[in-house]
Amino acid sequence: MNRCTLRLLACSYLVLLHLPSTAFSQAEHELAFARRVSQRLLLSHVRDLVQIGNRFGGTPSGDSSAAYIHRKFSAYGVKSRINPDPERITYAHKRWLLRVHHPRSHRKVIKNEWLAGYSPSTPLTICRVTFLDVGERIDPAVIDSGAILTPRFPDHKLYAELVKAGVRAILWYPDIPFNVYENHAYIGQLPLSKENLVPLFNISAGNGKALRDIIQRDSLLSIEFLTQTEVFTGSPKTVVAEIKGKSDQYFMVCAHGDSDSGGPGADDNASGMAGVLEVARVLRSLIRDRRLPQPEYSIRFIVWGSEYFSSDHYVRSNSKELDQIKGVINFDQIGTGATRNCVYFESNEVPHNRTLLKVLEKVGEDYAGRKGFWEEATTNPSQGGTDSYVFLPDYLSRIKMPDVKIPSTTMFTGAWNEPRTYAQTPGWSSAAWKGDPDSVTVDYSEYYHSSMDIPRLTTDREPFNMAWAVKATGIALLRLAWEPQGSSRVE
Numbered sequence: 266m267n268r269c270t271l272r273l274l275a276c277s278y279l280v281l282l283h284l285p286s287t288a289f290s291q292a293e294h295e296l297a298f299a300r301r302v303s304q305r306l307l308l309s310h311v312r313d314l315v316q317i318g319n320r321f322g323g324t325p326s327g328d329s330s331a332a333y334i335h336r337k338f339s340a341y342g343v344k345s346r347i348n349p350d351p352e353r354i355t356y357a358h359k360r361w362l363l364r365v366h367h368p369r370s371h372r373k374v375i376k377n378e379w380l381a382g383y384s385p386s387t388p389l390t391i392c393r394v395t396f397l398d399v400g401e402r403i404d405p406a407v408i409d410s411g412a413i414l415t416p417r418f419p420d421h422k423l424y425a426e427l428v429k430a431g432v433r434a435i436l437w438y439p440d441i442p443f444n445v446y447e448n449h450a451y452i453g454q455l456p457l458s459k460e461n462l463v464p465l466f467n468i469s470a471g472n473g474k475a476l477r478d479i480i481q482r483d484s485l486l487s488i489e490f491l492t493q494t495e496v497f498t499g500s501p502k503t504v505v506a507e508i509k510g511k512s513d514q515y516f517m518v519c520a521h522g523d524s525d526s527g528g529p530g531a532d533d534n535a536s537g538m539a540g541v542l543e544v545a546r547v548l549r550s551l552i553r554d555r556r557l558p559q560p561e562y563s564i565r566f567i568v569w570g571s572e573y574f575s576s577d578h579y580v581r582s583n584s585k586e587l588d589q590i591k592g593v594i595n596f597d598q599i600g601t602g603a604t605r606n607c608v609y610f611e612s613n614e615v616p617h618n619r620t621l622l623k624v625l626e627k628v629g630e631d632y633a634g635r636k637g638f639w640e641e642a643t644t645n646p647s648q649g650g651t652d653s654y655v656f657l658p659d660y661l662s663r664i665k666m667p668d669v670k671i672p673s674t675t676m677f678t679g680a681w682n683e684p685r686t687y688a689q690t691p692g693w694s695s696a697a698w699k700g701d702p703d704s705v706t707v708d709y710s711e712y713y714h715s716s717m718d719i720p721r722l723t724t725d726r727e728p729f730n731m732a733w734a735v736k737a738t739g740i741a742l743l744r745l746a747w748e749p750q751g752s753s754r755v756e
């Protein structure tokens with residue numbers, strides 16, 4: 266070794282000492298991010314949020330949940346504010362009771378059932394239950410001021426007919442070919458109205474059939490119920506936080522803060538809220554510790570007070586600055602998956618999503634199968650139904666917003682209550698997908714929109730899912746917002 270080499274080594278050591286952030290390679294940044302992701306924190310956020318209640322926008326539990334998110338951002342050193350959205354009709358239940366009154370042998374059968382959102386308050390009532398089958402005519406004489414048990418979901422029309430016929434309560438159970446809701450209730454809601462006159466109880470498929478059998482054996486079935494609810498107008502609270510970049514243009518990481526169905530909503534969508542907090546916490550901690558420089562683009566973190574409603578309000582009130590959004594990554598149901606250990610990135614058929622999704626797809630491929638990462642990852646075509654769609658041209662044109670092309674995706678680990686297989690978008694096929702390359706099977710949750718979407722059965726059972734989504738997002742942001750020249754090469 267000659268002196269010259271030694272001097273060079275000494276110089277590079279000084280550079281390392283003085284510019285620690287630039288001394289890390291992209292791969293080191295990414296691994297540093299992944300190492301700091303805390304599964305324990307993610308799970309504890311979900312448990313805390315589920316404890317708060319259904320978090321419906323504009324209700325006390327929605328306000329408490331926004332305050333929780335705001336406090337956490339502050340604790341992590343990420344500036345945030347709580348933005349009140351316009352008022353909307355909303356719903357909270359304080360207390361409800363439902364049990365079989367007769368036969369006494371079935372008194373304890375009601376366990377995992379759930380009162381539907383927008384049910385009115387009713388005093389303690391004991392009444393007979395009659396059965397209304399699919400296609401059966403409603404006979405007011407048979408109902409005789411009693412309750413109805415039915416496998417027909419009471420949509421607007423059926424609900425109005427049943428109320429008119431004098432029904433006191435509706436017990437609905439799903440009669441579906443797959444076995445998902447046998448022991449817990451799928452949560453259907455009543456029309457969003459202050460005028461609903463009778464409550465709807467969502468019954469598990471198993472209990473629905475057991476109660477039907479009692480009626481059909483020609484023996485008396487009666488129930489006892491009580492509901493104390495409030496249907497009112499309130500303002501959902503949306504929490505917005507930001508890590509400032511060199512540019513005001515920004516990437517958005519967001520999730521809806523309300524439970525989709527009015528149930529506990531651990532997977533849908535406390536998991537997404539926890540994910541947003543964790544991406545913010547880890548990025549901020551890396552910047553604070555000088556492991557990362559300031560990003561080129563800002564990163565905005567948003568927890569919507571009310572799904573669709575709040576994101577819709579956001580695009581309307583930021584209509585002149587929508588072109589500042591470089592990309593949207595929305596988390597919805599990142600907490601569980603029934604059959605695959607896969608992270609999905611949605612809406613690959615949208616042409617202007619190409620760069621964003623190619624970066625996510627590459628992240629998926631680079632880390633698949635490595636310790637602490639997903640087994641599979643893929644992009645998939647649009648399925649609709651969540652906040653990322655508000656930023657896409659179809660929705661923006663419907664609400665007469667400027668014609669801007671915002672890349673927007675939803676990341677998830679399971680959707681719906683059954684597996685769904687879609688034809689893969691031509692030109693897209695991830696090397697990290699283990700199934701048929703021409704199709705994507707979207708994993709599901711057996712607790713989707715149900716009374717048992719609780720941590721013990723979803724997020725706690727598969728604690729790695731949320732950590733994977735956070736890692737995929739953090740690593741993609743390191744490529745997109747810190748290395749923008751690098752990302753533009755991905756075509």
Ligand SMILES: [Zn+2]
Binds near residue numbers: 598
């Ligand atoms: Zn959702």
